[in-house]
Amino acid sequence: MSVQLERNKAAKSAAGREITLEVKNLKVYYGTPTGNVRAVDDVSFHVYKGEILGLVGESGCGKTTTAMAILRMVQPPGRIVGGQILLDGTDLVVLNESALREVRWNTLALIPQGAMNSLNPVMRIHTQLAEAIETHEGRQSKDKLKQRILDLLTMVGLPSRIYDMYPHELSGGMKQRVCIAMAISLNPSLIIADEPTSALDVVVQRVVGQTLLDVKERMNVSMILIGHDMGLQAQLVDRIAVMYAGHMVEVAPVANIFDEPLHPYTQLLIESIPSIKERKPLRLTEGLTHDLRNPPPGCIFQGRCAKVMDVCRVDKPPLRLLKPEHYVACHLYE
Amino acid sequence: MAEPLLEIQNATKVYGGTGFLHRGKTTVALQDFNLTIDAKPATITTIAGESGSGKTTLANLVLGFVKISSGQVRYKGVDVNTMDRAQLFEYRREVQAVFQDPYAVYNPFYRVKHIFDMVLGNFKLARSKSAGRDMIEEALNVVGMRGEEVLEKYPHQLSGGQRQRMMVARAYMLKPRLIVADEPVSMVDASLRAMILDIMLRLRDQHNISFLYITHDLSTAYQIGDKIHLLYQGSVAEQGSTVKVIENPKHPYVQLLINSIPVPDPSVKWGGEEISTQDDEQMRSNIASGCRFYGRCLHRMDRCLEKAPPLYTVGDSGHEASCYLYAPEAVKSR
Numbered sequence: 001m002s003v004q005l006e007r008n009k010a011a012k013s014a015a016g017r018e019i020t021l022e023v024k025n026l027k028v029y030y031g032t033p034t035g036n037v038r039a040v041d042d043v044s045f046h047v048y049k050g051e052i053l054g055l056v057g058e059s060g061c062g063k064t065t066t067a068m069a070i071l072r073m074v075q076p077p078g079r080i081v082g083g084q085i086l087l088d089g090t091d092l093v094v095l096n097e098s099a100l101r102e103v104r105w106n107t108l109a110l111i112p113q114g115a116m117n118s119l120n121p122v123m124r125i126h127t128q129l130a131e132a133i134e135t136h137e138g139r140q141s142k143d144k145l146k147q148r149i150l151d152l153l154t155m156v157g158l159p160s161r162i163y164d165m166y167p168h169e170l171s172g173g174m175k176q177r178v179c180i181a182m183a184i185s186l187n188p189s190l191i192i193a194d195e196p197t198s199a200l201d202v203v204v205q206r207v208v209g210q211t212l213l214d215v216k217e218r219m220n221v222s223m224i225l226i227g228h229d230m231g232l233q234a235q236l237v238d239r240i241a242v243m244y245a246g247h248m249v250e251v252a253p254v255a256n257i258f259d260e261p262l263h264p265y266t267q268l269l270i271e272s273i274p275s276i277k278e279r280k281p282l283r284l285t286e287g288l289t290h291d292l293r294n295p296p297p298g299c300i301f302q303g304r305c306a307k308v309m310d311v312c313r314v315d316k317p318p319l320r321l322l323k324p325e326h327y328v329a330c331h332l333y334e
Numbered sequence: 335m336a337e338p339l340l341e342i343q344n345a346t347k348v349y350g351g352t353g354f355l356h357r358g359k360t361t362v363a364l365q366d367f368n369l370t371i372d373a374k375p376a377t378i379t380t381i382a383g384e385s386g387s388g389k390t391t392l393a394n395l396v397l398g399f400v401k402i403s404s405g406q407v408r409y410k411g412v413d414v415n416t417m418d419r420a421q422l423f424e425y426r427r428e429v430q431a432v433f434q435d436p437y438a439v440y441n442p443f444y445r446v447k448h449i450f451d452m453v454l455g456n457f458k459l460a461r462s463k464s465a466g467r468d469m470i471e472e473a474l475n476v477v478g479m480r481g482e483e484v485l486e487k488y489p490h491q492l493s494g495g496q497r498q499r500m501m502v503a504r505a506y507m508l509k510p511r512l513i514v515a516d517e518p519v520s521m522v523d524a525s526l527r528a529m530i531l532d533i534m535l536r537l538r539d540q541h542n543i544s545f546l547y548i549t550h551d552l553s554t555a556y557q558i559g560d561k562i563h564l565l566y567q568g569s570v571a572e573q574g575s576t577v578k579v580i581e582n583p584k585h586p587y588v589q590l591l592i593n594s595i596p597v598p599d600p601s602v603k604w605g606g607e608e609i610s611t612q613d614d615e616q617m618r619s620n621i622a623s624g625c626r627f628y629g630r631c632l633h634r635m636d637r638c639l640e641k642a643p644p645l646y647t648v649g650d651s652g653h654e655a656s657c658y659l660y661a662p663e664a665v666k667s668r
Contacts, residue, residue, distance in 0.1 A: 058523035059494065172385075201384035201550055206594040206604055228524060231596035235604060254600045272524045273598045274553035276580055 018049040020222040021070070021190050026083035028062070028069050031076075035293040039065040039078065041246040044319065047190065050220040052212075054237035054254070056228055056269070060292075062246040063226045064113070067192045070224075071110055072100055088189060106136055109183035111193040116175035119167040125178055126163045132182050152181040155218065156211050173204035177211050184215055194226045209236050230273045234258055239325070242266050245292060245300045248319055252326040262328040264305045299331065307332060337411045339511055339544060340396070340429075342369040344405035347391050364388040364395070365568045366405070371512065371546070373410075376538045378545040380555040380576060383565035384591075389548045392565075393516045396546060397431055427457055430505035434517035436497035440489035446497075447485040449504055457508060473507040474500070476541075477533050495526035502533055506541070513537070514546045519554060531558050552595060556580045561652075564588050567626040570645065574653030584648040584655040587627045625657070633659055 028040040040062040047053045055063050068074050070085055072092055085092040087108060095103065112118055120128055129149045134140060140148075150160050156177040167175055176196060183191050193212065197205040213236060216223060225237055233240060233254070240257045242250040242265065250263040261267045290296055290303055299305070299312040311331050319329040347364040367388075371379055381389045394400045395407055398414060407414045409425050417425060433439055440446065450470045453459070460466030471481045477499040484492060484500065492500070498518060505513050515534070519527045535558055537543040549555055555562055559576035564585070572585040583589045596604065624639040625631070631638070637658055646660040647653070658664060 058526075202552075202594040202596075203384070203590055206596070209596070210604075229596065230524070231598040234598045234600045235596045258598065258600055269524060270598070272528055274527070274551070274557050275598075276553045276556050276592065276595055279557060279577065 019046050020049045020088060021047040021224075022084075022086040023066075023070065024084040024086070026066065026069060026085065027081040028065050028074055028078055029081045030078045032293065037292045038246050038295060039292065040069060041295070042083075043243070043246070043248045044083075045241050045248060045251055047222045047224060048238075049189075049222055050216065051238040052216055052223040052225050052236060054233040054240040055224055055226045055243065056230065056233060056240060057243035058228065061243045063243055064194055066243070067110075067194055067224065067226055070190075070192060071104065071108060105132070105188065106186050107189050109186070109188040109191045111179050111183050111191065111196050113194045113198065115179035115196065116167075116172050119175055119178065121167050123166075124163075125165055125167070125170075129178075129182060129185060133185050136186055148185075152185055153178075155184065155215065156181045157207075157214070171204070172200050173207050176200065176204075176208050180208075180211055180215060184219060184221070187219070189222060191221055191223045192226070193223060195228075196225070197232065198227070198229075205232065212236060230269060242269065245290070245295070247300050248327075248329065249301065250326075250328045250330075251319070252323075252328075256323070256326050262322065262326070262333060263301075263330050264307050264332075265301050268304075299329075336373055338370045339373040339410065340369070340371040340546075341408040341411075342367060342392075342396070342405070343408070344368065345392070345395060345402055345407060346404045347388070347395060347400065348403045362568050363391040364565075367392065367563075367565075367570065369563060371544050373511075374542065376542045376544040377560040378534065378538055378547050378558055380547045380549060380559035380562040381565065382549055382552055382555055382562060383571075384550060386567065387565040388568040389550075389565055390516060391568075393431075393514050393546065393548050396514055397429065398425075427508050428511045430508055430510040430513045432498070432501050432505055432513060432515045432518045435521055436494050436501060437489075437521075439501060440497065442489055444488075445486055446489055446492065446500060449500070450485070450507065453504055453507060459507070469507055470503075473503040476506055476537070477503045478529070479503070493526075495522050495529060498522055498530055499533065502530070502537075506537060506543070510543060512544045512546065514548070516548045517550070518547075520549070520551065527554070534558060552580060552592065564591075569626060569642065570654075570656055571627070572648075572653075572655040573645070574649060575651050578649055578651065578653050582649065584653075584660060585627075585657050586631050586633050586659075588655075590630075633657075 023046065024044050026040055026043045029036040029038055043066060055066065057063050065074065065078065069080055070092065074080060080093055083093065087103065092103065126149050129152065130145055133145065133148065150163065153160060153162065158174060158177055162170060162174065170178070196212065197208050200208060209232060212223070215221065225233070227233055237254050239251065239253050241248060242263065244265045250261070250266045257266060258270060261270050296302060298314050299317055302308050302312045305312065309331060315331070317329045317331045319327050321327050322333055345364055345367040348360050348362050350360045369379065371377060381392055383389050391400065395402055402415065409429065412421055414425065440449065454466045454469070460469055470485070474481050479496070479499060484496065489497060519530050522530060531554060534545055538545065547555065547559060555576055562576040562579050563573040564571045564579065566587050572579055572583065572588045579588065580592060583592050594604070623641065625642055628634050628638050635658060643656050643658045645654040645656050648655045648660045
């Protein structure tokens with residue numbers, strides 16, 4: 001009942017803005033001999049048109065699995081057990097393989113983790129970009145294709161002389177921007193970037209981050225930016241979705257998350273950001289994440305929560321709308 | 335004055351120059367590096383820099399994994415290269431290492447107590463089994479763990495944070511004087527990072543163990559480090575007390591680096607001027623003579639190309655920067 005209410009509210013709050021992607025009650029389980037690992041358990045969120053949604057959480061919380069599920073690229077023993085993934089109204093979960101091929105890259109692009117290592121070392125940059133375009137749009141005239149590739153390179157801030165270069169002649173940040181160019185080459189409506197800057201040092205990370213922002217502004221494309229660097233998230237995203245142990249615990253505009261985090265896990269995440277402004281005592285945490293095969297009844301964060309109450313051990317808190325656009329799953333706010 | 339614990343003098347490491355394909359092509363990974371770690375009080379000395387700056391080469395030199403090209407590494411006054419067997423044995427016991435990847439250092443076929451048993455055996459630390467068992471227990475207590483919880487488990491049953499703490503416990507068990515920690519927290523989740531850093535602080539303060547903390551992350555260095563050496567392409571760009579260097583950077587590269595760290599506050603945008611990056615070729619083309627940062631520097635002068643700048647004093651307590659902006663005559667004329 002309350003879930004229905006949340007939905008109505010969500011629909012209302014979204015009335016003014018167009019939704020590109022809506023994920024509803026997504027469940028992805030990995031089958032193991034000792035039971036299912038619930039990597040993503042009943043996760044719902046949406047991405048508006050032209051915004052960047054940050055997806056954060058510690059390793060193993062299901063961020064990448066969620067992204068892979070949206071692309072329908074979950075590898076066995078993992079499988080999508082339930083839920084809906086609506087991209088511009090089409091449910092991706094029920095699409096067959098050939099229909100999926102049309103969706104992937106055309107409307108849904110991925111910048112994978114360590115994307116710069118995914119370039120083919122024996123192909124020139126322009127050949128790789130041309131291949132991506134021609135595979136999906138068929139053969140094209142040489143001049144047109146060349147112009148289009150040069151435009152793409154300009155878009156991500158790369159000089160045109162790299163058109164004829166090989167990947168090894170470029171630095172890590174430049175390779176990463178070539179991957180961004182590939183992702184936007186077919187004008188997708190959603191780009192999923194999985195830790196796009198994790199292997200780069202801070203100076204290059206900043207350049208790549210600014211490229212992503214630039215691309216978003218110019219193309220009005222939606223993005224999901226997966227990462228665990230809260231500093232980077234603060235600089236790049238519009239809204240943040242916080243995951244913990246396969247569950248969505250808080251979704252809110254980026255300013256709310258940093259000014260007034262509500263869920264105890266989000267608070268912990270914010271407080272454990274090392275600062276370069278002030279030297280402060282380290283904040284330590286106790287407790288361990290439970291076994292994902294066998295989640296405890298009640299709240300999934302109870303094992304590590306400092307504010308745990310009796311009700312948390314019995315009842316699972318739903319993700320509720322507390323303030324405009326601010327969702328949180330915690331019994332503290334009832 | 336008391337003998338310093340570790341003294342590195344004019345350490346230079348050149349790779350390549352031999353072999354059929356690489357004859358004559360050399361890469362200077364580290365050039366004329368100097369460092370002193372006092373025996374008392376114990377300190378955390380940070381070596382920071384981007385990938386390829388030579389920080390891991392330095393760690394490998396100290397640990398004896400690679401042979402030094404010129405210069406000296408002296409431990410308690412004795413050159414590591416000329417140590418006899420007994421001295422080397424002691425050196426190997428007193429200088430321990432903690433590595434970046436807590437997943438790769440364990441053999442997945444053995445229970446985790448194996449790593450402790452190996453150490454006990456190799457260094458003949460314990461007279462009896464029960465004495466050895468007590469030593470393991472004590473070491474685990476220092477890092478906040480209990481033997482019965484973890485020793486009989488296999489590595490895959492532990493979290494990344496637990497594994498990294500066990501590596502610290504293993505190092506501690508040998509009663510080292512110096513631990514070389516190569517990116518010990520870069521693969522550990524943010525919420526557990528504080529725990530590892532806290533252990534480092536406690537080992538320094540309560541057990542008089544010094545650290546050579548190698549990292550690319552200036553914010554954690556700022557939180558726990560005493561002294562810092564910032565490397566750029568093998569040479570020191572700036573060094574001094576961590577707090578002074580990070581709060582008041584002098585070298586243009588270090589200023590760029592600190593400006594590029596994403597601020598975890600959505601209302602504060604990336605500071606400093608817009609930056610551009612060049613490809614590897616351009617960045618490395620000027621290093622034959624002159625300042626290595628020349629290609630990217632906003633304040634470059636003609637004299638920067640003639641000869642690499644020496645370290646000039648730019649502040650108190652040993653704050654030095656290698657940049658002609660701080661040459662005595664340049665400072666006077668301004």
